[in-house]
Amino acid sequence: MILSVKRLLSSLLLLAALLINSNAVTAQLLGSAKTTTEEPVKVPEDSLGRRTPQGTVNGFIKAIGEQNYLRASQYLVLSKRSYRKTTERIRIVKTFQQLLDQGGNLSPSSIISNKETGRTDDDLATGVDLVGNISTGKETIQLYVENQSDDSQPALWLFSAETVESILSADIRGEKTFLDRILPHYLKERKLGNVPIGHWAVVVVMTILSYLLARILIFVIGFVIQKLWKKADTENGTAIIEALTLPVHMYLTVILFVAFTQRMGISIVVRQRFSIIIITIGIVAFLILLWRMTDFVSMFARSRMSRKGRISAISAILFLSRTTKAAIVFVGIIAILGIIGVDVTAGLAALGIGGIALALGAQKTIENFVGSVSLIADQPLRVGDYCRVDDIKGTVESIGMRSTTLRTSARTIVTIPNGQLSASKIENFAHRDRFIFNPIFTFRMETTPDQMRYLLVELRSLLYAHPAVLNSPPIVRFTGITADALKVEITAYIEALNFEISQEVQEDILLRMMDIIEASGTSLAYPSQTLYMAQDSSPSNEKAAAVAETVKKWKEKNELQLPKFDPKRVEEIKDSIKYPGEGSFKPKED
Structure with missing residues (x-):
């Protein structure tokens, strides 16, 4: 009976255990409502500050300054044998200090890396940094600090074993430095800042x-x-x-x-x-x-x-x-x-x-500044130049860092931002090396062919002869017959220092051309839409006959300068016109 009860209790306990395990398995399969988050593992701080190369060097200098050589030895990679002996650790640190005092040089702390990974932009291996050197009588010892831990552990930077071995094998020049030998005892005993x-x-x-x-x-x-x-x-x-x-x-x-x-x-x-x-x-x-x-x-x-x-x-x-x-x-x-x-x-x-925010806010200002730099570099216009910007004509009065001002012919001031000006089409009249002379004459329909030949020759002769017209061959062509006139187009270039002088020359040439037209016996045509009852006069038959006789002589002598001028004739008449003409005012020359 008792055995039966025990067996029954054992069966119940076994069943309860299976139920508990099945619930746990079900919970794992279906997922639990509560999830546990792993807290980040905090890396313990090193009491000696050896997590970075900078901390190691600063800690070592502070320790030897306080003459705590045992603590200073903890910044060096020492062998187990040396580490067990206190006197040996102190001797190594004092030797290191003496070499540094005699001819050593450590990099400033701000230049030494303050990161646990050390410097990664040098040619040294990963986990090794150069922090200074010691110059002895025979050699130069490079001072390296090296990370002694692997990736799974916090960084621990120490002066490398190679550096310590080089220090121990160095030839120390005497037991005392130069200052320790010459300074009085009381100046060495009394200290300030260790x-x-x-x-x-x-x-x-x-x-x-x-x-x-x-x-x-x-x-x-x-x-x-x-x-x-x-x-x-x-x-x-x-x-x-x-x-x-x-x-x-x-x-x-x-x-x-x-x-x-x-x-x-x-x-x-x-x-x-x-x-x-x-x-x-x-x-x-x-x-x-x-x-x-x-x-x-x-x-x-x-x-x-x-x-x-x-x-x-x-x-x-x-x-x-x-x-x-x-x-x-x-x-x-x-x-x-x-x-x-x-x-x-x-x-x-x-x-x-x-x-970035300032640049976005001052975008127009920067644009105008860049435009002013472009204007100064390219120099499409200067102060005093007469130019046209888009549909604005005027004289440049000033070129500033933000804008440029033009004074128009109406004496008004137009201010153009340099950013807009540098992107505009600028026509500078002040940089012209010559001025175009391009009048179009329309003659009466009654003009005879010989009169037209006379006009073409004499007008072109005038342009060849005038000293202010460039030597490039001028163009005087009979270009068409319209409904009410005969059209002659003239193209030449005037050589002048400025626009005012070119206008004076153009005026003189036009007046001389009017004389030639008058001498030919014909006249300019008036628009057919306008009637000039009283002013209109009939062409001169005498002048027309004289012109016809002149053209006839040119033909007989093969001297008709059409369609091209004889170069010899061009040389004969070149610069033969006196300009300014007779009776014109001439300023006295010093």
Whole structure:
């Protein structure tokens, strides 16, 4: 009985277990209503700041500055044997520090990568960064930091085993540096910022000496340039020398300071702190050089444009000069902020977005500026030119950075945006090398063929003979017979300095042509729609007969200059007309 009860209980428990398992399986197959989200695993911070190359170098310099050599040894890849011995770890770090003090050089902290991946734009292997070097008497030791972890673990950057091995095998030149041998004991014992006061004092002295020595070198270089360069005393030569003097002086001071402090054995802690200042001075010197060269180029360009009379280009040069200076200041601020360790990536991104918004908002302004640059570069018009823009005629009074103004013949001012002007069709009358003379004469239907021949010859002779008409063969052609007249078209080019003079020449030619028409015995035709009852006069029979006799003689002697003129005849009559004619006012010539 008892066994039966036990068996029954066992069966019930087994059945309950199966039901529970089946529900679990069903829940897995059908999907659960609640889903669990995995929380991101937080990477623990390294107490020594060795997650990046920059953190490793800064932590190592701080540790040796505080003379905590055991902590400094944790920034090095040491063998197990060396790591177990405290004295060996301290000896390795002190050797490293001594080599850095005697001839070592670490990159400024702002230049060293602050990312866990290190630098990826160099030629080194992934996970290896170059952070400095040490110059000994025989060799140069490259200082590398290397990521000791794999991809599945947080980054851990340490000075590589190769670097540590090179340090241990280096030939140390004496136990003490130059400064440690010459400085009094009290200047080495008393410290400021974990650095002996004597080192700070030597830094000040070296700064003054470097400045004075650089000044002497600049004087010597300037003296040599004055002797060797012939254009040194000219305005442009003096401007170039003045532009280069201050930046070169600053660069020489920095170079001399770095050379002196590195060879005198000043603590790497002091030099690493001064590295940011040194690079900042170098950047400032470069910016000053760009600023002064911008002033020189602007002055040279303005002087050249003034000599050429291109006054409109001066405003563009000033605008470009100011824009360049603003860009120099902006780039300089970004560079200096980056050197002192400020992350400017977010600021640059914000400025980029703001720049896009500003560009969209100032689209027309930018369009007008680009148009003004195009006008200045191509020079389709200049101040004082008489031109036509689309259907507007006028004289150019000014060309600004936004618009150009024209004064019309009605004495009104028309302002045209440069963006629109650069896209318009511009006809510049001031650039003409010749002026076309293209009258069309219509003669009476009673004009005889001989009278027409006479007119064609004499009109063309007049154009050949006139000194203000270009030597290109003028065209005088009998082109048609209309319902009420005989049509003659004339095409020639007048050589004149300006439009007013060309009008004077055209007036003289027309008056002489009227004399020829009068002498031919015919006259110009009046429109058939108009009746001139009183003014109309019959053609002169005597003149017509005389003209016919003249043409007859030309034919008999084969001297009829139609359809072409004899070149000998052209040479005979060329420039034979006195212009201005007899009785005209002639200004006295000095």
